[in-house]
Amino acid sequence: MLTSLERLLRASTVLTGVQAAPYLRDASSAEPGMALGVVLAGSAADVATAVAWAHAQRIPVVPRGAGTGLSGGASALPGGLVISTERMDRIIELRPADRLAVVEPGVVVDDLDAAAGQEGLMYAPDPASSATATVGGTIATNAGGLRCLRHGVTADSISALQVVLADGRLLRTGAASRKNVAGYDLTRLFVGSEGTLGVITEATVRLLPIPEGERVTFQVAFPTTAAAGKAVAAVMASPITPDILELIDGTTAGIIESYSPSGLSTAAAATLVGQIVDPHARRLIDRLQRLFTDADGYDFRASSDDALLVGRRNAFPALAARGMGVSWLASDAAVPPSRLPELLDEIKLLEASHKRLISVVAHAGDGNIHAAVSADLQNPADVEVGERVVELIAAQAVRLGGTVTGEHGIGSLKRHLLTWALDDTSRDVHQKIKEALDPLGILNPGRGI
Numbered sequence: 001m002l003t004s005l006e007r008l009l010r011a012s013t014v015l016t017g018v019q020a021a022p023y024l025r026d027a028s029s030a031e032p033g034m035a036l037g038v039v040l041a042g043s044a045a046d047v048a049t050a051v052a053w054a055h056a057q058r059i060p061v062v063p064r065g066a067g068t069g070l071s072g073g074a075s076a077l078p079g080g081l082v083i084s085t086e087r088m089d090r091i092i093e094l095r096p097a098d099r100l101a102v103v104e105p106g107v108v109v110d111d112l113d114a115a116a117g118q119e120g121l122m123y124a125p126d127p128a129s130s131a132t133a134t135v136g137g138t139i140a141t142n143a144g145g146l147r148c149l150r151h152g153v154t155a156d157s158i159s160a161l162q163v164v165l166a167d168g169r170l171l172r173t174g175a176a177s178r179k180n181v182a183g184y185d186l187t188r189l190f191v192g193s194e195g196t197l198g199v200i201t202e203a204t205v206r207l208l209p210i211p212e213g214e215r216v217t218f219q220v221a222f223p224t225t226a227a228a229g230k231a232v233a234a235v236m237a238s239p240i241t242p243d244i245l246e247l248i249d250g251t252t253a254g255i256i257e258s259y260s261p262s263g264l265s266t267a268a269a270a271t272l273v274g275q276i277v278d279p280h281a282r283r284l285i286d287r288l289q290r291l292f293t294d295a296d297g298y299d300f301r302a303s304s305d306d307a308l309l310v311g312r313r314n315a316f317p318a319l320a321a322r323g324m325g326v327s328w329l330a331s332d333a334a335v336p337p338s339r340l341p342e343l344l345d346e347i348k349l350l351e352a353s354h355k356r357l358i359s360v361v362a363h364a365g366d367g368n369i370h371a372a373v374s375a376d377l378q379n380p381a382d383v384e385v386g387e388r389v390v391e392l393i394a395a396q397a398v399r400l401g402g403t404v405t406g407e408h409g410i411g412s413l414k415r416h417l418l419t420w421a422l423d424d425t426s427r428d429v430h431q432k433i434k435e436a437l438d439p440l441g442i443l444n445p446g447r448g449i
């Protein structure tokens with residue numbers, strides 16, 4: 001069946017069987033279906049051809065970047081076609097005077113940032129997976145990251161897109177100008193759409209000057225997670241926006257330190273780690289220290305290198321080494337920063353009432369909590385309890401004015417939570433947009449909305 005497609009493609013390779021296997025799952029626990037095949041796309045024209053071919057035969061299409069997603073969004077569908085953009089990895093144009101770059105979707109985030117760095121610029125979004133995640137995948141999930149607190153999430157860095165629509169037509173959204181209000185903001189519509197509205201084949205991204213000044217990194221311990229949450233709320237209520245402000249609870253600090261010692265306190269209930277890059281960094285850090293002390297922070301340390309951030313960067317590998325995906329269920333709830341203490345308190349209560357180990361790491365300034373809930377994934381009854389805890393964390397986040405996913409997306413794993421995040425009217429509008437752009441429902445069906 002795929003031979004007819006292969007004949008149409010000019011710059012792409014079609015994989016089936018064992019060759020296709022590395023492209024069928026993402027980094028989540030979602031089980032992939034038996035795909036028809038995988039297109040390693042080499043050009044936007046070929047993506048358009050493959051999507052039009054799938055459209056004609058009503059075959060589901062799963063767009064794919066690097067497969068680092070944590071919500072099952074890039075996991076293959078039974079009888080479906082995976083379209084991987086990882087080979088479309090050209091930085092087409094760097095335009096320092098416009099603070100823009102035009103890139104193909106398969107460019108790795110760190111590679112784009114490094115290329116911008118040659119011009120004294122940076123590409124701000126920096127998910128912890130930036131060494132492998134692609135620009136296309138991070139746009140499709142609207143990824144966040146450590147320095148997104150100061151510089152905004154992926155959506156804030158996207159100026160224009162080229163997208164292959166469900167019927168194979170090429171759509172251009174946005175413009176390369178800094179300002180543009182012609183028509184609806186279709187660029188934003190595709191950001192975070194998780195491959196359900198189109199396949200991104202080119203992006204015009206905004207670059208920022210690399211911040212000047214002294215780089216000061218800090219760490220401070222707290223007697224409770226809620227006290228650390230209060231300190232975060234106090235920082236966000238002040239005029240200071242750190243470049244990075246992350247929270248690591250004591251459970252996670254213990255896991256990180258036994259994975260690779262980095263000097264994190266394992267005795268503290270929580271540690272905040274962060275960074276300020278500013279000509280007045282030392283003065284700002286002094287002000288932060290006073291806010292932390294007022295919130296019962298202790299053992300404050302500051303450094304002019306990145307050493308104090310190493311532990312935070314090791315959090316995911318340390319959890320993975322402890323069986324992430326085997327013995328943990330992940331949550332990604334987000335709340336307004338002022339409500340962080342309440343969510344952290346609730347997580348502690350759930351930990352005690354459900355007899356679970358819960359590891360918490362948070363993009364704290366953004367109010368985005370990654371709570372990993374322990375569960376024996378071989379034991380369905382135990383998984384049920386763990387999933388209930390993940391749901392209760394999400395429900396509490398919604399009650400506090402937040403949402404069920406801050407950056408990983410709904411994918412296939414969080415669809416049961418969607419009704420809490422979107423009311424009936426909102427879901428209806430979502431469905432109408434989906435029907436307008438993909439009436440046959442071939443684009444990543446069963447994911448996202």
Ligand SMILES: Cc1cc2nc3c(=O)[nH]c(=O)nc-3n(C[C@H](O)[C@H](O)[C@H](O)COP(=O)(O)OP(=O)(O)OC[C@H]3O[C@@H](n4cnc5c(N)ncnc54)[C@H](O)[C@@H]3O)c2cc1C
Nearest residue numbers: 065066067068069073128129134136137138140144195200
């Ligand atoms: C160690 C680790 C750390 C992480 N840290 C963070 C973090 O700090 N912040 C964060 O936000 N996420 C994080 N993630 C999750 C993940 O890296 C992000 O969701 C990332 O944006 C996925 O990019 P990808 O290229 O791997 O996309 P994939 O996983 O391949 O795909 C993700 C989604 O995007 C869609 N998609 C991919 N490419 C396209 C395209 N060209 N057009 C349309 N749709 C497309 C897919 O269908 C899927 O729904 C982390 C993951 C890991 C494993």
